[in-house]
Amino acid sequence: MARATLKDVAAAAGVSVSTASRALADNPAIAPATRDRVRACAADLDYQPNAQARALRSSRTSIIGLTVPSLVNPFFATMAHVIQQEASRHGLSTIISSTAEDPAQLATSLGTLASQQVDGILAVPYNGSDDAFTRLPMPVVLVDRELPDAGLPTIASDPRPGIDAAVAHLLERGHHHIGYLSGPMTTSTGVGRLAAFEEACGRHGVDKREIHHGGFDRAEGHQGTLDLLDRGVEAIIAGDSMMSVGALEACHARQVAIGRDLALIGFDDNSTMRLQxxxxxxxxxxxxxxxxxxxxxxxxxxxxxxxxxxxxxxxxLIIRPSSDFTRRRHHRD
Amino acid sequence: MARATLKDVAAAAGVSVSTASRALADNPAIAPATRDRVRACAADLDYQPNAQARALRSSRTSIIGLTVPSLVNPFFATMAHVIQQEASRHGLSTIISSTAEDPAQLATSLGTLASQQVDGILAVPYNGSDDAFTRLPMPVVLVDRELPDAGLPTIASDPRPGIDAAVAHLLERGHHHIGYLSGPMTTSTGVGRLAAFEEACGRHGVDKREIHHGGFDRAEGHQGTLDLLDRGVEAIIAGDSMMSVGALEACHARQVAIGRDLALIGFDDNSTMRLQxxxxxxxxxxxxxxxxxxxxxxxxxxxxxxxxxxxxxxxxLIIRPSSDFTRRRHHRD
Known part of the structure; x- marks a missing residue:
């Protein structure tokens, strides 16, 4: 007969897997009556936690901490949602702290999470914030952004394939004068995506390009788009989701027809991008x-x-009508 | 001469107000050297904390907890952002826990925050979750949603003025057959907004109305909009921000021209609503x-x-082109 799992114990006790896990870990958030019921069911079923579960059980709080640079940025909102739901499936609670795209707030957030004795931390760092991580006694994983000198395990995406495909696609459609809304140089993603854009322009032979140095912020995307339009660009690539929304705002405000006058490519997929x-x-x-x-x-x-x-x-690269049109040239420069 | 404020102390020590407050409160997240520098500046300036600050100083953690029903709902994302930034101005850190529109997760979230000994909790509750609040030893304020029998202080909005104005506006523009995307009856906002819609229809004499019973979820808004369109409505009012996005999705998918074929009114303002x-x-x-x-x-x-x-x-009610057009009748029903 198959060995009883935590799911079996939870079902027998009539509670969620998360509650069963925390009850067995003696988490004070679980009422004593529930804890005793879960334990009785575990004993009845001869439930044997596996090694990973044993290690988690010996942890102090069954809580992990997450710092994100923004709560209103849909990319980080979705990331936090995914992490919190997956953590819950593993019997872990997640507490989230926002650093508001402000490097100074990261040290405060990490200090808060450390003082709460969370069992581990997922953090989106800023360049130069290495020091804020040195005194943390629990495991830390960086996500989305890197800190090359910190020696911390990191999960990030590689901007190059998508940006390279974007530049190739624009040229193929006849958009030769390309503007780029760059993120801040205080983040590895800002630096890495700008480098990827420059690299792609070099590889594909884009000779007319414009860079607007902005930030991961709607207002920056809005202002930068007006700036790039004034410089006569035929296409704009936005360097993050917030600037993508700002670019849409600027085009709506100036009545620039996206997909006809201007080829627009955003960063990160979300409903605002699809519902245009x-x-x-x-x-x-x-x-x-x-x-x-x-x-x-x-x-x-x-x-x-x-x-x-x-x-x-x-x-x-997910190609949609905003950029997928052919620009006809009436004259050569 | 004016009495020195916490801001003056922070400026003298070259730190943020938040850091100064936490340094004076002996918060372990602040490095000892910083703490000593802030204290020396406070002594130099003869800084006297006021009564509120003294009370806060004696609190245990300088951390407040916040539960929100969703991280991807722009209404709650903005609420969390506003609360976190304002708390930071008061020298408080905020830790956020999502309950994923799942009443069962609220008890877990509150248990987690309580086990972290936060100094106070802001929570968005679900109907029937009164029990989850009874064992909390710290002050609690409910926000957005009410729990009438829990006796907890609550900050919420009144749906009636906006919904009444919406119905009056639709009738005035000739949209007589009105559909409503209702939220779940497990929330006070779902119940209260539906009641406000029914009340407004009665007051203004709407005789053709359709209700779709949905949830605070994009897919529900999408499905509900298709359902209401099939029932022949001329106008749709969405009962929350997530269903508003779902309504947009359905109209885009079915190529219904908003502002011409259908009058659409969303709930909660955000960039997706503006950028259409x-x-x-x-x-x-x-x-x-x-x-x-x-x-x-x-x-x-x-x-x-x-x-x-x-x-x-x-x-x-913020009136925009999606509903602000006059429907001409070719024949009378």
Whole structure:
């Protein structure tokens, strides 16, 4: 007969797997009566927790901490949602702290999570914030952004495949004058995506390109788009989801017809990009994969196992009408 | 001469107000050197904390907890952002837990926050979740949704003014057959908004109305919109922000021209609603006001002061092209 699982115990006790796990871990959030019922069912079924579950049981709080740079950025909102739901399936609670795209707030957030004795931390760092991580006694996994000198395990996406495909696609459709809304140089993603854009322009021979140095912020995307339009670009690639929304705002405000006057490519897929008269082509990061892999790596570290180094997730290009039109040239420059 | 404030101490020590507050409160997240520098500056300036600050200083963690029903719902994302930023200005850190629109997860989230000994909790409850609040030893303020029998202080908006104005506006423009996407009856907002819609229909004499009983979820809004369109409605009012996005999805998928074939009114203002070919009329809740007032009420309770009962925030109607067109009748029914 198959060995009883935590799911069997939970079913027998009439509680969720999460509650059963926490009851067996003696988590104070579970009422004593529930705890005793779960334990009785576990004994009846001769339930034997596996090694990972034993390691998790010996942890102090069954809580993990997550810092995100923004709560209103749909990319990080989705990442937090994915991590929290997957953690719940593993009997872990998640507490989230926002650092508001402000490097100074990261140290405060990490200090708060550490003082709460969480069992592990998932963090989206800023360049130069290495020091904030040095005094943390629990396992840490970086997600989305890297800190090359910190020596911390990291789950991030590779911007190059998606950005390279975006530039090739624009040229193929006749959009030769390309503007790029760059993120801040205080983040590895801002730096890495700009480098990927420059690299792709070099590889594909784009000779007319414009860079607007912005930030991961709607207002920056809005202002940068007006700036790039004034410089006469035929296409714009936005370097993150917030600037993508700002670019849409600017085009609506100035009545620029996306998919006819301007080819627009956003970063990260979300409903705002899809629900346009001319749905927006995006460079997609597969946020569900990023969040899930980061959580699983953290759980491995919390269980004391040494997982193999994780490869990056490639970005992909999702082509939609905002850029998928051919620009006819009336004259050569 | 004016008395030195916490801001003056922070400026003298070259740290943020948040850091200064936590340094004076002996919060372990602050490095000892920083703490000593802040204290020296406070002594130099003869800084005297006021009563509220003294009460906060004696609290245990300088952390508040917040439960939200969803991280991907832009209404709650904005609320969490507003609360976290305002808490930071008061020297408090915020830890956030999502309950994923699942009443069963609320008890777990509250248990987690309680086990973390936060100084106070802001929570968005579900109907029937009264029990989950009975064993909490710290001040609690409910926000957005009510629990009439729990006797807890609550900051919520009044759906009636906005919904009444929406129905009156639709009739005035000639949209007489009105569909409503209702939220779940497991929330006070779902119940209250449906009642407000029924009341407005009665008051203004709407004789053709259709109700779709959905949930606070994009897929429900999508399915419900298809259902209401099949029933021949001329106008749709969505009962929350997630169903508003779902309604947009359904209209895009079925190529229904919003602002010409269908009058659409969403709930809660956000960029997806504004960035449409036909920008969407919304019933707005003033989320910044809700979040700020809930936090200030919690801080008052944490400081031991008894604030006056808080009035509700009225909803308002923001009219945009999605509904602001006149329907001509070719024949009378």
């Amino acid at each position: 008269a001319s749905p927006v082509t995006v460079i997609d990061q597969n946020v569900a994969d990023l969040g899930t892999r980061a959580l699983h790596l953290l759980i491995d570290l919390m269980s004391g196992t040494s997982p193999p180094p994780a490869p990056t997730t490639p970005t992909t | 070919a036909s920008p969407v009329t919304v019933i707005d809740q003033n989320v910044a006001d809700l979040g700020t007032r809930a936090l200030h009420l919690l801080i008052d309770l944490m400081s031991g002061t008894s604030p006056p009962p808080a009035p509700t925030t009225p909803t308002t």
